[in-house]
Amino acid sequence: MTTGTVVIVGGGQAGAWAARSLRDLGHAGPIVMVSEERHAPYERPPLSKEILLGTGSADELTIHSHEELAALHIDVRPGVRCTSLDREGRRVILEGGEQLVYDTLILATGGRARRLDLPGVDSPRVHTLRTLDDAHRLRAALTGEPGHVLVVGGGWIGLEVAASARALGAEVTVLEAADRLCARSVAPDVSAALLDLHREQGVSVRLETSLTALQDQDDRLRVTLSDGTQLECQHLIMAAGLVANDELAVQAGLQCANGVLVDRQCRSSDPHIYAAGDVAVMETSLAGTRMRLESWQNAQDQGMAVAQAIMGQDVDYCPVPMVWSQQYDQFIQISGHVHAGDQWTERRTSTGILRFYLDATGTVVAAIGMNAGRDFRFARQLVERKARVPAAVLADPGQPLNKVASTAITA
Ligand SMILES: Cc1cc2nc3c(=O)[nH]c(=O)nc-3n(C[C@H](O)[C@H](O)[C@H](O)COP(=O)(O)OP(=O)(O)OC[C@H]3O[C@@H](n4cnc5c(N)ncnc54)[C@H](O)[C@@H]3O)c2cc1C
Missing domain, CATH: 3.50.50.60 (FAD/NAD(P)-binding domain)
Structure with missing residues (x-):
């Protein structure tokens, strides 16, 4: 159990999951979430889809309502911007001058449209x-x-x-x-x-x-x-494109490179400050690269990983990128690093198409599904497990993908 004060700057998806997970994992100390937006934390993917089309409502996007957060004793400050950090005094300064002292700080400030x-x-x-x-x-x-x-x-x-x-x-x-x-x-x-x-x-x-x-x-x-x-x-x-909201970190002298650099425990160059979501620059499954992942999956997973790290768990966050998009009647899903592929092969599924990208060693480094249905799940497993599967097998719809995934040789 931990008891210090955790301040989270940013009340979006990563911030909300970090706060929620800290409570789920037994953090007993104060949690304060400072959020520039007035809304309770919400998911953004439907903004360009259901919300623009008028087929979805704002309520359906909410991750945790203000009431749910209050019930978890998470002190949310909606509509308030954090203007600077004082790392030496471990304080965040809010617009209006209020100062919050932290033991641990999470930067989950996301990004803004360029x-x-x-x-x-x-x-x-x-x-x-x-x-x-x-x-x-x-x-x-x-x-x-x-x-x-x-x-x-x-x-x-x-x-x-x-x-x-x-x-x-x-x-x-x-x-x-x-x-x-x-x-x-x-x-x-x-x-x-x-x-x-x-x-x-x-x-x-x-x-x-x-x-x-x-x-x-x-x-x-x-x-x-x-x-x-x-x-x-x-x-x-x-x-x-997106501009990372890393100004607070830059001004406070944290190591940044178009986002806040974090290690596999999601910790910044200051051991008391973590970062998660669109603002964080991290190692990913492609060895030797560091990048920001602007995706729903990362915001949720890294928000949870930050909480685990703060709670002293053994965290090794080095994700396989995962993103999806919906355009007209096409549901597109991408797992892994497409650019790391030297060759690709394609399989027709009962509903659409799956493309697999393999590197020079024959390892599946990425998969793209276009209306691929449930088969994408197994394609994603092959990417996450760094499986080696002959291209001919991947392309053959006669070989059920769940079996291919469960029997593949993995790294
Ligand atoms: C239109 C749209 C469609 C998308 N579609 C998809 C999709 O189909 N699939 C997919 O995988 N991903 C999609 N994404 C990406 C996904 O939504 C983001 O990766 C995710 O929201 C990132 O979460 P986050 O918590 O890091 O940042 P955010 O959700 O941006 O939250 C950051 C919050 O911090 C606040 N903040 C910033 N600075 C301060 C400050 N100084 N003080 C106080 N608060 C501050 C911001 O106002 C914001 O509320 C989409 C994004 C958008 C915008």
């Missing part, structure tokens, strides 16, 4: 999508006046917003500066499949094109693209 530095980006017709309030504003804009919607960024969030905007009746253009979609997380063949999917749905996708200027003309935006094209649109959505 905004392009262009004149005109403050127009109410320019949106980003990170919070529930953003999603409500964007839905009101899209349902009030769908018109032409320009999405800047062809990553997962941009593509999900494009799919939802199409479903709401908007004409949609996606700009992507790279030469393919989702280039950071998938191989070229999957980028090509995503491009086909969106073009089939009537989205105009312009690759190797960026936004160079925009002008608010009251009832529309006039934009100029890098190839000189001029377009008009009713709404523009910036989906150009």
Whole structure:
């Protein structure tokens, strides 16, 4: 049992799971959660899907309500921003001047949508999508006046917003500066499949094109693209990536590299400070790399791992990346490091497709499922266990994947 005061900065998914897990594991001391947002901790994946489409409600996203947190004796400070850290005095300073003394601090501050530095980006017709309030504003804009919607960024969030905007009746253009979609997380063949999917749905996708200027003309935006094209649109959505909210850590002198560097116990360069979720830079299953994982799975797992580490458990957090996306009728799941693959092979499942990526030693380093159904679970097990399976076996639908997973040679 531990009894010190734990302060958590950030009341999102990682912060909520850390707080909850500390209590579940028997932490008896005070827990204070400082949260800039007014809402109880909630899950963000539905923001670009069910919330934009109007098929889900805010209540369904809530991880732990304020009442549930109060019942666990977790002191939540909603709508309050932490402005600085005093590591020597082990205090966090809140806006308004209140100071909280901690024995252990967890930074779970997540990230914010990157905004392009262009004149005109403050127009109410320019949106980003990170919070529930953003999603409500964007839905009101899209349902009030769908018109032409320009999405800047062809990553997962941009593509999900494009799919939802199409479903709401908007004409949609996606700009992507790279030469393919989702280039950071998938191989070229999957980028090509995503491009086909969106073009089939009537989205105009312009690759190797960026936004160079925009002008608010009251009832529309006039934009100029890098190839000189001029377009008009009713709404523009910036989906150009995430900026880690690591300023508190940087100012306090913690080791950071586009996020807070943590070890396998989720501990920062200060032994009294941990970090979890989108703001943390960690080792992952791909040896020799450190990265941030912007995913639901990591936010939950690392939130729990931080609590275990604080409770003195033997934690070795070095996750296999896992992310999913929903676009139109396609449910896409990715496990592992696609870029570590030297070759890939494909299996048709009863509902869709599974692609396996193997490195030079024949180890399964990643899997991508597109409407792959329950078979993805076994593909994920093969990745997590670093299994060695001949490509021909992976591709053969006659070999049940649950059996392949249970009998595979693992590292
Ligand atoms: C639109 C959208 C769709 C997504 N879809 C998927 C998906 O399909 N699949 C998937 O795997 N992942 C998805 N994600 C990613 C996933 O939601 C995130 O990885 C996860 O929310 C990260 O949790 P977190 O707790 O680290 O950060 P957050 O959930 O961002 O929480 C951080 C909290 O800290 C607060 N905060 C920051 N600074 C301070 C401060 N100084 N003081 C007080 N509070 C502060 C913030 O306001 C925020 O409330 C999606 C994300 C978005 C935005």
